[in-house]
Amino acid sequence: MTALDPALHDVYTQISTATITTILLKKGLRNVWLRGAKPLVDARRRRVGPAFTLRFVPAREDLATPASWSSPTSTRAAIEEMPEGVITVVDAMGVQDAGIFGDILCARMHKRGVEALVTDGVLRDLEGVEASGLPVWCDGIAAPSSVTGLTFVGWQDPIACGGVAVFPNDLIVADRDGAVVVPQALIREVADLGLEQERLEAWIMREVGHGAKLPGLYPPNEETLARYRTETGDG
Structure with a gap:
């Protein structure tokens, strides 16, 4: 085991x-x-x-x-x-x-x-x-x-x-x-992708709380992703 x-x-x-x-x-x-x-x-x-x-x-x-x-x-x-x-x-x-x-x-x-x-x-x-x-x-x-x-x-x-x-x-x-x-065989890859997805969705939830509209936000378009990376320091 x-x-x-x-x-x-x-x-x-x-x-x-x-x-x-x-x-x-x-x-x-x-x-x-x-x-x-x-x-x-x-x-x-x-x-x-x-x-x-x-x-x-x-x-x-x-x-x-x-x-x-x-x-x-x-x-x-x-x-x-x-x-x-x-x-x-x-x-x-x-x-x-x-x-x-x-x-x-x-x-x-x-x-x-x-x-x-x-x-x-x-x-x-x-x-x-x-x-x-x-x-x-x-x-x-x-x-x-x-x-x-x-x-x-x-x-x-x-x-x-x-x-x-x-x-x-x-x-x-x-x-x-x-x-x-x-x-x-996918345990490590899914961990990496899943953790990033949780971070992204937490950021999206904050945007929703601020009154952001869903189109282009969820799922995020390239402009939204660029802003996410800039604001979270992942860029």
């Missing part, structure tokens, strides 16, 4: 998921926002970390049993492999009636230093999950356990979460707009 450079982590905490989707759109990547991964618990602060992936498939009665929770291939075993600082990304196929994790598993992830949990599925034990300290993005809450509708099959393989391909060590950024994936 490749740890994220602390300087890059700090940069990404300043870049919104909305900005990241725009940057990636300009590079031809349209499908990077994880559908169903809505902010549920402690989502006020932006969370950033490399993806640690888990995968469920549809339940099969001989495999999806309470006994499977003690299997070497179990969510419990996967949690013990999670390094500090990762964002756990779980492919739950969008299943709405089987909670993939509850309070105890979330508490253990938080204890291990997991940055956040992101899934297109649902959780259970909401009160305990809220108390666990683990930030969560998911598609809701359901009382039944995971084996009611899903079979866990492994971790640290490519997955599809919310209709988006996620590979281990891709970067995940999650905020109040949801969660996005930045391909590993």
Whole structure:
């Protein structure tokens, strides 16, 4: 597992998921926002970390049993492999009636230093999950356990979460707009472009506050960009 450079982590905490989707759109990547991964618990602060992936498939009665929770291939075993600082990304196929994790598993992830949990599925034990300290993005809450509708099959393989391909060590950024994936090969470039985009848009917002009209300002034309560079010392 490749740890994220602390300087890059700090940069990404300043870049919104909305900005990241725009940057990636300009590079031809349209499908990077994880559908169903809505902010549920402690989502006020932006969370950033490399993806640690888990995968469920549809339940099969001989495999999806309470006994499977003690299997070497179990969510419990996967949690013990999670390094500090990762964002756990779980492919739950969008299943709405089987909670993939509850309070105890979330508490253990938080204890291990997991940055956040992101899934297109649902959780259970909401009160305990809220108390666990683990930030969560998911598609809701359901009382039944995971084996009611899903079979866990492994971790640290490519997955599809919310209709988006996620590979281990891709970067995940999650905020109040949801969660996005930045391909590993683009992490540094998107950081540079995203930080500059945030600076530019902050300047544009100040111009809007001063009564500036939008045409030529947003998106900025060459005259506006020249003025921005002069006023911010980037020219």
